[in-house]
Amino acid sequence: MFGVIIVIIARILLLFTPGLVRNSINIIDQYRRNLIIDQSIVENELIQNIFLILLAAVLSGFFTFLTRQTIINVSRYIEFDLKNEIYSQYQNLSLNFYKRNKTGDLMNRISEDVSRVRMYVGPAVMYSINTITLLIIVIFYMYRQSPELTFYTICPLPILSITIYKLSKLINQRSTIVQESLSKLSSYTQEFFTGIQIVKSYVIQDKTSKSFDVLSSENKMNQINLAKVQALFFPLMILLIGLSNLLVIYIGGKQYLDGTISDIGIIAEFIIYVNMLTWPVASIGWISSIIQQAEASQKRINEFLNERSEITNFNPNDTSNILGKITFNNVNYKYKETGIAATNNINFSIKSIDKLGITGGTGSGKSTLMNLLCRLYDIDNGEILIDNIPIKKINLNSLRKQIGYVPQDTFLFSDTIINNVKFGIENATKDEVIKACKTAAIHNEISNFEKGYDTILGERGINLSGGQKQRISIARALIKKPKILILDDCLSAMDTQTEELILKSLDSYTKNISTIIISHRISSIKSANNIIVLENGSIIQSGTHNQLISQNGYYKQLYNKQIIKKESIE
Ligand SMILES: Nc1ncnc2c1ncn2[C@@H]1O[C@H](COP(=O)(O)OP(=O)(O)O)[C@@H](O)[C@H]1O
Ligand SMILES: [Mg+2]
Incomplete structure (x- = not known):
């Protein structure tokens, strides 16, 4: 809860900036058009604005730091509890359970799945709050300045959000495949180390090297596939941000010319808003895919935490000694x-x-x-x-x-x-x-x-x-x-x-x-x-x-x- 409040404070602080920038540009504009005569007034105003922008940035940075601290700490505590719970469950389960499940899978539950759930409670929660506060406040500010321009500016944003969602999903799928091939590779090497004596005495190094090669090139292919989609991520974002910026400049410029908007500063203000919005909007897509993953992981963890050992202790409170017949x-x-x-x-x-x-x-x-x-x-x-x-x-x-x-x-x-x-x-x-x-x-x-x-x-x-x-x-x-x-x-x-x-x-x-x-x-x-x-x-x-x-x-x-x-x- 503490975290939520500081995220909101940090966002509101940062939102002073666009207004200040608009203010500064307008003053310069007015001075140039001789609406203000005294240069020192302009200079004073500008210095004051710069100082305020800096102050807002520093304070907002400080609050963002606090948020990360709290939320990420909380998520680490949750991770810690979950890991302990899973570990103690491991100790309870019967030998039959261990025969049914591969060691690699069991290791994955406690590392991969837990860290996905952690991503959900930590970053996902933080970014969601961030995004919602920003969207509400920014759109309100924008709307107050110019409803029409607002509409054009936010038009490309849903597209951005959906594209990022699709892309993140693809990235997650491929990184799961990479994880699997990595764990295959490490199980293989581990087994090889354990059996090194046999491998050497039977002189089968060539054969094992070949098997390793196969696994390792499989892993390489998977990594490359992942890198391909990952490489798309930022170019795509920049493209869509660029599109929004162009729209603001083009439509805003036209509106300024025909007098729908009065100040040139609004255009600058909007450009800053667009850039402020892009990451949160993109993160909607990203978060949805994290949440999906976390759900799947949480389901796997739950399935397993609900698993009862077939060997039931029917009488856990009995303390009698046995004699040995x-x-x-x-x-x-x-x-x-x-x-x-x-x-x-x-x-x-x-x-x-x-x-x-x-x-x-x-x-x-x-x-x-x-x-x-x-x-x-x-x-x-x-x-x-x-x-x-x-x-x-x-x-x-x-x-x-x-x-x-x-x-x-x-x-x-x-x-x-x-x-x-x-x-x-x-x-x-x-x-x-x-x-x-x-x-x-x-x-x-x-x-x-x-x-x-x-x-x-x-x-x-x-x-x-x-x-x-x-x-x-x-x-x-x-x-x-x-x-x-x-x-x-x-x-x-x-x-x-x-x-x-x-x-x-x-x-x-x-x-x-x-x-x-x-x-x-x-x-x-x-x-x-x-x-x-x-x-x-x-x-x-x-x-x-x-x-x-x-x-x-x-x-x-x-x-x-x-x-x-x-x-x-x-
Ligand atoms: N964990 C197991 N899963 C399936 N079959 C097993 C397992 N352990 C032993 N067996 C089978 O049960 C039979 C008896 O094994 P075991 O009790 O280990 O014999 P011993 O100790 O007399 O050598 C063997 O045929 C063996 O293949
Ligand atoms: Mg035996």
Whole structure:
């Protein structure tokens, strides 16, 4: 509101100028026609006018500055709120949402779409007020001077407005295309950087360079197309302004000659009005196209803010602790996108503080089972119970907090080791971090780094070996003090000695919690209270190690193979 008032003040101040100019020209004209005799009166009048024009310009400039400050600040605050809202929505949405949407699109919502909405609340609002005040006041002033001339002067303006609207729309369309090709290009390069090791080792630089070339020339064409219409913008405006000026001079001149208007100064005054009006009138066209874009962006943002995560937290206020008894009853789950039934009629159960081993070929559904247990996906039918309570009735956040899940693919952030371990448990002490790292058998290696726990990983820092990453990721799960610990094939990149070391230290750590270990190595799971063997999403064998090696089947074969390997090494 404050902004609106200052825009109006700034405009009114600026409107003194044309009147003053008319005044000055008239005085000179009168002096020349000997209507005024004394030259010093003319000079004084002129100096006074110049001074007033300067004053009006400075004041108006000052108020315009204030307006921009307020309105643009407000729009930045709105942008800030909107970005935060979108970000927190991103964190809520399920994995399925992320599979459906491309990263590029998600990034666009938070940057492109938000900035379009900001353009609307900021510049568009400011220019609209500006234009409306100017139009009303200027046309009123002009009309008072000469109604007929006013009519001719403003005739070309609607044409200007419509042309600019059409042109802006075209520019926006083309710049959207440019944006799209730019984001394609950057996704491509990003992927290339991530996979640089593979690209180099497979010597496919030529091929990737060609693909890059294609994308990049596509982008170039789009940019050129955009530049073509952009280049039209100003010439067109100048042409139309010129037309209005010509009309004022021609018609105004004729009217002065035949005496319809009395002062020559009016013509000068009108020329200034025309030039004052052109930009606001052109901006009507421009604003309409911004508003259209903002509407489309706001719609996209709303669609997405209204999206509900398929995984609903039915019981967000529940704070009870879980003990760790896990039961799967006839659980089925099918991945919707691929139609793969990754989990078929799974039945098993473990008591709290028990240890469950899971093995089976790749793609047999082991990781899927664990994702279902953490409710990263909701099961299609059957039920999963924890402590005899269906997991949907447990507070989703407290469920996930009490499960320490070490996924198959480790992911570390480019941050210090200590922050990577603490991850999510901000108030963990250094001692706790060290303890978790000792249990995960990684403490000694970290201590040997120059900067120890403050070593930065990833992009700018050092890269760890697969096994080291896995152990940091285990430490990250341990520090949560989970009630259920899940190790999903996360000892695979380690040698058997390190594996044994971890398993031994974990044994005392997991005395009071439930543990699920997924592994291809018999040595990792043989001490479990119960072992299940999966194939194509179904359980094909289950029992203790001793029971399973006395049966013919997958487990015994696996065992024999690994025994032979071990003997041949020794
Ligand atoms: N996110 C996913 N979307 C679609 N299908 C998937 C997804 N994850 C796994 N699958 C499919 O489900 C099956 C089981 O996969 P997974 O549980 O990862 O097996 P495992 O962990 O035993 O190797 C596989 O056939 C795999 O192709
Ligand atoms: Mg897996």
